[in-house]
Amino acid sequence: MSLVTFKMETLNSPAPEEHGIVYDVQTRWKDLHLPTFVASSSALYFVEQLVGHPLEVIRTRLQVDEKKVNIRTLKQFFQQNGVRSLYVGFLPGTVGYLPGNAVYFLTYSFAKDRLQRIHNSYYPEEADGRQVPWVSFTSGMLADVAAVSLYCPVEVVAQRLFIQDQKRRLYNNTFDAVKKIAATEGIGAFYKGFGAVLINSLPASALWWTIYEQCKTSFSKVLDVWTENRKHRLADGEPLVVHKHKSAQIVGGALAGLVISLITNPLDVIRTRLQTQDIYSHASGVHSDSLGSPNSTPSANTQPRELYKSTWDAIKKTYRAEGAQAFAK
Numbered sequence: 001m002s003l004v005t006f007k008m009e010t011l012n013s014p015a016p017e018e019h020g021i022v023y024d025v026q027t028r029w030k031d032l033h034l035p036t037f038v039a040s041s042s043a044l045y046f047v048e049q050l051v052g053h054p055l056e057v058i059r060t061r062l063q064v065d066e067k068k069v070n071i072r073t074l075k076q077f078f079q080q081n082g083v084r085s086l087y088v089g090f091l092p093g094t095v096g097y098l099p100g101n102a103v104y105f106l107t108y109s110f111a112k113d114r115l116q117r118i119h120n121s122y123y124p125e126e127a128d129g130r131q132v133p134w135v136s137f138t139s140g141m142l143a144d145v146a147a148v149s150l151y152c153p154v155e156v157v158a159q160r161l162f163i164q165d166q167k168r169r170l171y172n173n174t175f176d177a178v179k180k181i182a183a184t185e186g187i188g189a190f191y192k193g194f195g196a197v198l199i200n201s202l203p204a205s206a207l208w209w210t211i212y213e214q215c216k217t218s219f220s221k222v223l224d225v226w227t228e229n230r231k232h233r234l235a236d237g238e239p240l241v242v243h244k245h246k247s248a249q250i251v252g253g254a255l256a257g258l259v260i261s262l263i264t265n266p267l268d269v270i271r272t273r274l275q276t277q278d279i280y281s282h283a284s285g286v287h288s289d290s291l292g293s294p295n296s297t298p299s300a301n302t303q304p305r306e307l308y309k310s311t312w313d314a315i316k317k318t319y320r321a322e323g324a325q326a327f328a329k
Helices: 003-012 034-064 071-081 083-087 090-094 098-122 133-163 174-185 187-191 194-231 246-276 311-322 324-328
Strands: 021-024 240-243
Touching: 021 194, 034 083, 034 090, 034 098, 034 133, 034 246, 090 133, 090 174, 098 133, 133 174, 133 187, 133 194, 133 246, 174 187, 194 240, 194 246, 194 311, 246 311, 246 324, 311 324
Parallel strands: 021 240
Antiparallel strands: none
């Protein structure tokens, strides 16, 4: 064999790192035990909310506050409302989301399985167990479309409970909030900011799953290759099976969440303001000082006054009043 022939064969051979690798990192729909899946995902979400709910309350208050927030204003908030106020709205923010979460995850699991099958039927040479990006992207978007109508009313109620003054409440509890919102603003109030929700959540869901699935697969591969090489268990020609690793899932989820937060936070600020704008008007001071106490608290019969007429109107008014930094809250 000449040197030229040897070089040509080397160039045409598959890359060593991809040769003989099979991926077992996806859960197929037929292998999914639905009751166990729903129960486990609901339990994990409940635990996540126990830790993350206080941060969500603080974030919501920051997003509706027109003033700059610092340590002093946060300290004032804790002094006036107490630590217990960090768990206000926990019931709708946790239990209320469970039906939507079940629909969301089941839709994603079903869609990704079916779409990957379609892809593999057209490109059988790529059927190595990996999920292609367009499948993750499309499945994430379909999941959000299926669940967003269940999420939006819960968000409206939860966020209004988040920002109300705990010493002079407008809503006594979740059910009281639902009753008063429906009585004073109509059923449509539960879908305020729906346009901003769609614009924000659809691409966020699609991108999150795309980044997560790619990171999960890549990190699992790195872990398995390192483990097998360290133990010298791979014989010549023996395929490497990449399994799903919990650590890879955690890292992938964290990275995806960080990227999506940076991208979607500006519209998240607008969504929050649209959904909470009618709890009080500017005259009662909530949007101007939501971390402190409002100057007055309206009665249940007070007719709310809209601050923003639409998503675009909210963007313009927020920018004029507070500048670009408001979208980074």
